[in-house]
Amino acid sequence: MRIATNAYQDSMLNQFNLLASQQQALQSQVSTGLRVQAPSDDPVAMQNTLGDLANQSLQTQYGTNISTLQTRAAGVDSVLQSLQTVSSRAGEIATAAGSATNSQSSLNNYADEVNTLINQVVNAANTKDSATGKYLFGGTASGTAPFTTTTDANGNVTAVTYNGNGAVNQAQIGAGLTATVDIPGANPTGTGARGLITDNQSGADFLNHLISLRNNLTAGNQSAVTTTDAANLQKDENNIAYQVANNGVVQNQLTAAASFATSNGQNLSQMISNSSGANLMNTIVQLNQAQTSYQAALQSGSKIMQLSLLNYIH
Amino acid sequence: MLGLFGTLDMARRSLQTQMTGIEVTGQNIANVNTAGYSRQRVNIASAPDLLTGIGPEGTGANATGIQQIVSAVLNSQIQSQSSAGGYASAQQTAYQTAQNGLNEFLNGAGAASSTNAAGASTSDSGLAGQLSTLFNAFSSLATSPSAGNQQAVVGAAKNLATTFNNISQQLGTASANADTSVTNDVTSANKLLSQIANLNTQIVRTQGGNGDANDLLDQREQDLENLSKLTSITTSTETNGAVDVNIGGQTLVSGNNVSDTLQTYTASNGHLLVQTATGGVKLTLSNGSIQGTIDARDGALATMQGNIDSLASNLITSVNTIQNGGYNANGGTGNSFFTGTNAATISVNAALTNNPALIQAANGATNPGDTSLALQISQLATTTQTGLNNQTFGDYYGATVAGLGTALADANTQVNTQTGLSGMLATQRGAVSGVNIDEEMTNLMTFQRAYEASAQLVTTVNTLMGDTLAMKVG
Numbered sequence: 001m002r003i004a005t006n007a008y009q010d011s012m013l014n015q016f017n018l019l020a021s022q023q024q025a026l027q028s029q030v031s032t033g034l035r036v037q038a039p040s041d042d043p044v045a046m047q048n049t050l051g052d053l054a055n056q057s058l059q060t061q062y063g064t065n066i067s068t069l070q071t072r073a074a075g076v077d078s079v080l081q082s083l084q085t086v087s088s089r090a091g092e093i094a095t096a097a098g099s100a101t102n103s104q105s106s107l108n109n110y111a112d113e114v115n116t117l118i119n120q121v122v123n124a125a126n127t128k129d130s131a132t133g134k135y136l137f138g139g140t141a142s143g144t145a146p147f148t149t150t151t152d153a154n155g156n157v158t159a160v161t162y163n164g165n166g167a168v169n170q171a172q173i174g175a176g177l178t179a180t181v182d183i184p185g186a187n188p189t190g191t192g193a194r195g196l197i198t199d200n201q202s203g204a205d206f207l208n209h210l211i212s213l214r215n216n217l218t219a220g221n222q223s224a225v226t227t228t229d230a231a232n233l234q235k236d237e238n239n240i241a242y243q244v245a246n247n248g249v250v251q252n253q254l255t256a257a258a259s260f261a262t263s264n265g266q267n268l269s270q271m272i273s274n275s276s277g278a279n280l281m282n283t284i285v286q287l288n289q290a291q292t293s294y295q296a297a298l299q300s301g302s303k304i305m306q307l308s309l310l311n312y313i314h
Numbered sequence: 315m316l317g318l319f320g321t322l323d324m325a326r327r328s329l330q331t332q333m334t335g336i337e338v339t340g341q342n343i344a345n346v347n348t349a350g351y352s353r354q355r356v357n358i359a360s361a362p363d364l365l366t367g368i369g370p371e372g373t374g375a376n377a378t379g380i381q382q383i384v385s386a387v388l389n390s391q392i393q394s395q396s397s398a399g400g401y402a403s404a405q406q407t408a409y410q411t412a413q414n415g416l417n418e419f420l421n422g423a424g425a426a427s428s429t430n431a432a433g434a435s436t437s438d439s440g441l442a443g444q445l446s447t448l449f450n451a452f453s454s455l456a457t458s459p460s461a462g463n464q465q466a467v468v469g470a471a472k473n474l475a476t477t478f479n480n481i482s483q484q485l486g487t488a489s490a491n492a493d494t495s496v497t498n499d500v501t502s503a504n505k506l507l508s509q510i511a512n513l514n515t516q517i518v519r520t521q522g523g524n525g526d527a528n529d530l531l532d533q534r535e536q537d538l539e540n541l542s543k544l545t546s547i548t549t550s551t552e553t554n555g556a557v558d559v560n561i562g563g564q565t566l567v568s569g570n571n572v573s574d575t576l577q578t579y580t581a582s583n584g585h586l587l588v589q590t591a592t593g594g595v596k597l598t599l600s601n602g603s604i605q606g607t608i609d610a611r612d613g614a615l616a617t618m619q620g621n622i623d624s625l626a627s628n629l630i631t632s633v634n635t636i637q638n639g640g641y642n643a644n645g646g647t648g649n650s651f652f653t654g655t656n657a658a659t660i661s662v663n664a665a666l667t668n669n670p671a672l673i674q675a676a677n678g679a680t681n682p683g684d685t686s687l688a689l690q691i692s693q694l695a696t697t698t699q700t701g702l703n704n705q706t707f708g709d710y711y712g713a714t715v716a717g718l719g720t721a722l723a724d725a726n727t728q729v730n731t732q733t734g735l736s737g738m739l740a741t742q743r744g745a746v747s748g749v750n751i752d753e754e755m756t757n758l759m760t761f762q763r764a765y766e767a768s769a770q771l772v773t774t775v776n777t778l779m780g781d782t783l784a785m786k787v788g
Contacts, residue, residue: 002745002750003750004745006346006744007741007745010737011741014733032421037419038419040719043715043716044716046712051709053437053443053446054695054708057450058449058696060450061450061454065457069457072458131458132458140683140684140685141680141682143643143644143682143683169459169683169684169686170456170686170689171456171689172457172692269436308751308752309751
């Protein structure tokens with residue numbers, strides 16, 4: 001077969017271009033670790049990878065949400081612990097004040113202490129979330145302080161008003177899975193999340209029960225203290241214990257969800273790697289092959305191009 | 315018998331014949347790098363014999379013609395191949411532009427030591443990641459309704475809207491570029507039609523005078539190939555050597571005349587198509603870069619633009635439907651989240667941009683701390699949309715990206731295939747028509763030696779004539 005002189009050059013140029021583009025593609029795969037970078041590299045793998053990346057991003061977001069909830073749950077737990085302390089002390093006072101040996105002066109001292117406890121409870125119930133500045137126990141009406149008080153001339157709380165509502169915000173912590181660590185300050189409806197201070201289901205009405213206790217102590221009505229107030233305060237203590245336990249349950253749920261999200265994220269990383277990642281060993285071997293081919297093409301090409309009949313005739 | 319004068323004349327004609335061979339060889343060497351040049355060969359034939367008493371006696375040789383070595387079959391195949399290659403290349407260019415405009419690439423943070431690298435370090439540079447970022451920002455807002463998270467929602471939405479705008483603009487530019495390309499190709503085609511008609515005129519004139527129009531034929535063949543790259547053509551050769559050119563069923567070059575030309579017209583979709591200029595016949599072209607560009611523009615690019623617009627409009631509607639019914643942290647309402655209707659016009663409401671606290675995430679005026687609407691919007695990430703073929707936003711976009719990727723990958727495969735075929739055909743044509751320097755040098759030496767021998771014949775005859783004149787009688 002005749003070979004036109006320029007056929008050598010044209011053919012070699014095409015080969016050089018082909019081998020150079022192969023090298024460039026393989027080098028890019030090695031340096032990025034990605035077999036697929038553009039949609040046209042492997043459309044199906046690209047589609048799968050985009051889906052997996054979106055899912056991976058969701059898992060990361062679940063982790064972020066969980067972390068936020070865990071921080072808030074720790075803050076709620078701290079408030080609950082302090083309320084438990086107050087509740088426990090109020091119960092002790094109700095029990096101790098019922099003794100016939102107590103003078104009115106002693107009862108007044110107890111009443112003063114209960115006043116302090118009332119203020120502690122009001123302050124605790126009006127705690128704000130450090131991250132958002134919103135009230136923790138106002139439900140979703142969290143723009144204003146959930147508990148406002150009416151005081152007498154001595155500055156003692158005589159009545160408490162709840163300004164919040166019984167709703168709580170849910171956060172996404174997994175696919176189709178939401179959770180909340182929020183507790184409404186009061187829930188008079190008997191359904192939904194149980195209220196922290198006032199709750200229809202449990203019969204809790206902590207602040208009013210404390211006010212009643214103080215009032216009965218001040219009035220020297222020991223009978224009411226032992227028969228009514230002590231029983232009511234027990235309901236409050238049970239309600240707070242329920243909230244502590246529930247907070248623990250939610251925290252466990254968050255820990256499990258975080259672990260699940262992390263595990264899902266790792267699985268998705270593997271899937272992304274399988275879809276679009278470069279098999280480094282194969283890619284490096286292919287790169288070496290391409291380099292060798294390129295070198296061989298250059299060497300053989302340069303030798304062939306030098307050959308001509310002109311070198312031999314004089 | 316020829317006698318001394320006849321032999322001297324034979325030597326003269328031999329010198330002329332060999333010189334013609336040297337000239338043709340020189341022409342071939344000179345055109346070794348000329349695109350489309352077909353090598354030429356001098357045809358040498360024995361001169362008519364003289365009948366003598368002892369039988370026919372040769373009278374030397376004459377150059378009877380200079381022949382171009384071409385294969386009409388290969389030329390026809392190359393024309394057809396050029397059209398297919400032009401079509402694939404045009405599509406490749408259009409899709410490549412669209413892919414760049416989409417800017418949806420995977421990024422890796424470097425090679426890992428594992429068998430399969432990437433994975434955790436992989437991210438994407440385009441709309442997919444920004445969709446996730448927006449939904450995640452709403453999720454964060456639902457979890458923790460802080461000012462920072464409100465700001466993050468607006469920031470993510472602005473980035474997403476800007477990306478939609480950019481993609482729409484880039485796809486629009488790709489379509490506009492396609493129209494420009496069609497216009498330029500039509501101009502080039504008309505110029506080539508004119509050149510082919512002119513060459514027809516010269517070829518007919520040259521060959522009518524019994525001359526060879528080899529170089530003109532090369533030029534015309536080159537023009538026909540270039541025209542084939544633009545659009546598929548059919549040709550027929552007239553007896554006088556002229557070539558008629560037919561495009562899309564319309565004869566545009568007939569002999570020496572350009573009977574009609576191409577021109578663009580604006581179709582119902584607002585883009586350019588092609589018709590004949592005088593006849594006004596709307597052409598259905600096949601192959602060639604003009605139709606490749608048109609098919610890419612009205613096919614995958616239009617689908618892409620439509621899908622991106624659907625994605626944007628469904629996002630606008632879905633987010634606004636939820637958000638617009640809500641209340642902001644101060645109990646206020648009345649602000650849409652997104653404005654606009656498609657990818658080109660989508661934007662975040664300026665009121666929210668200026669004051670992210672106006673995001674209406676609360677499901678009621680009396681519970682401003684409610685974030686249930688933000689949660690609902692974040693859940694759109696995994697909610698299928700009726701308007702998006704019952705796919706989620708991310709899946710619909712992923713399918714759209716894959717659609718463009720498939721179109722470009724197919725075009726790349728076609729271009730590679732056509733390039734390989736073109737190379738093979740070029741090599742085959744080179745085998746027939748290409749110049750080989752070694753061969754030409756051998757021919758040169760052959761003609762040179764023959765010329766030297768002919769010259770020696772002149773010298774010998776001259777000596778004999780001198781001897782004859784020097785003879786003395788008696």
